[in-house]
Amino acid sequence: MAEFAVLGVGNMNDWQMKSPLDWETYVDKRVKVAAAEKNEYEGWVLTVDPVSANVVLANFPENRRVSIVVVLGHAVQEVDVLQEADDEMKARLSCIFAPEESKVYSPEEMDKRKNDLKSWLEANHIPVTEQGESGRTLCVAGVLTVDPPYGPEECSSSNEIILSRIQGLIQGYLEKRQ
Numbered sequence: 001m002a003e004f005a006v007l008g009v010g011n012m013n014d015w016q017m018k019s020p021l022d023w024e025t026y027v028d029k030r031v032k033v034a035a036a037e038k039n040e041y042e043g044w045v046l047t048v049d050p051v052s053a054n055v056v057l058a059n060f061p062e063n064r065r066v067s068i069v070v071v072l073g074h075a076v077q078e079v080d081v082l083q084e085a086d087d088e089m090k091a092r093l094s095c096i097f098a099p100e101e102s103k104v105y106s107p108e109e110m111d112k113r114k115n116d117l118k119s120w121l122e123a124n125h126i127p128v129t130e131q132g133e134s135g136r137t138l139c140v141a142g143v144l145t146v147d148p149p150y151g152p153e154e155c156s157s158s159n160e161i162i163l164s165r166i167q168g169l170i171q172g173y174l175e176k177r178q
Contacts, residue, residue, distance in 0.1 A: 015076040016053040023048035026055075028090050030083035033057070036075040043069060044085065044093055055079070058096055066096055105149055113150045114138065120173055126166075140166055 026045045033041045033055060043057030046068075053073025058066055085093065105113065114130075118138055121128045131137040131145065138146040144157035144166050151174060152167035 013074065013076065015079065016073050018053070020048075020050040023050070023053070026079060026081065028085040028093055029081045030085070031055075031057070032080045032082055033071050033076055034078040034080075035071055036077065039075070041069055041071050042082070043067075044089065046093060046096065049073065058093060060092070068096075110136075110148050110150075114148070116177075117146070117150045117170065117173065121169075124169075126169075146170070 027047060028045065030044050031042070035041060041057055043059045046056040046058050048055050053076065055071045055073070055076060057069045057071065059069070060066055114136070118128050118130070121138075121140065127141050129139045129142075131139045136148055138150065140146065141162070143159055144155060144162055146166075147154040147156070150170075152171045155163055155167050155170065157163040157166075
């Protein structure tokens with residue numbers, strides 16, 4: 001009679017045996033993690049890697065930049081929830097790894113960006129109109145659209161030559177504005 005063994009299961013801890021849905025319940029919560037060799041870590045859970053079960057914790061020391069700690073999944077022995085994040089903390093956590101360009105603009109800032117780009121294109125004799133119900137999309141020469149926040153990455157056209165040229169113009173325009 002053949003014997004079968006599942007490799008690695010004997011080495012997996014309770015934390016590693018959880019499902020991604022279980023781990024998701026810890027996101028945006030302040031926790032204390034008891035780890036191997038009597039190490040303890042505290043912080044806000046940013047994410048848990050679904051493959052390795054590694055826990056990514058963030059802390060905000062006063063007058064310093066954010067501190068990130070990764071606790072390896074195989075070392076996790078116990079995770080205790082200490083606190084739920086309020087809306088302000090959730091916002092801080094959600095933008096830790098966001099690139100600078102992905103900043104959120106107010107409706108007024110977005111309108112100003114759109115109107116400034118439209119005026120600049122018109123001043124350079126490039127035909128531009130507003131499209132859509134709210135007029136949020138700019139249409140350049142009838143063949144290219146620019147969506148909010150009106151940068152080169154938000155350009156879209158089936159004509160690659162026009163796309164490349166307008167993206168270059170918008171990039172140059174944005175660099176001169178800074």
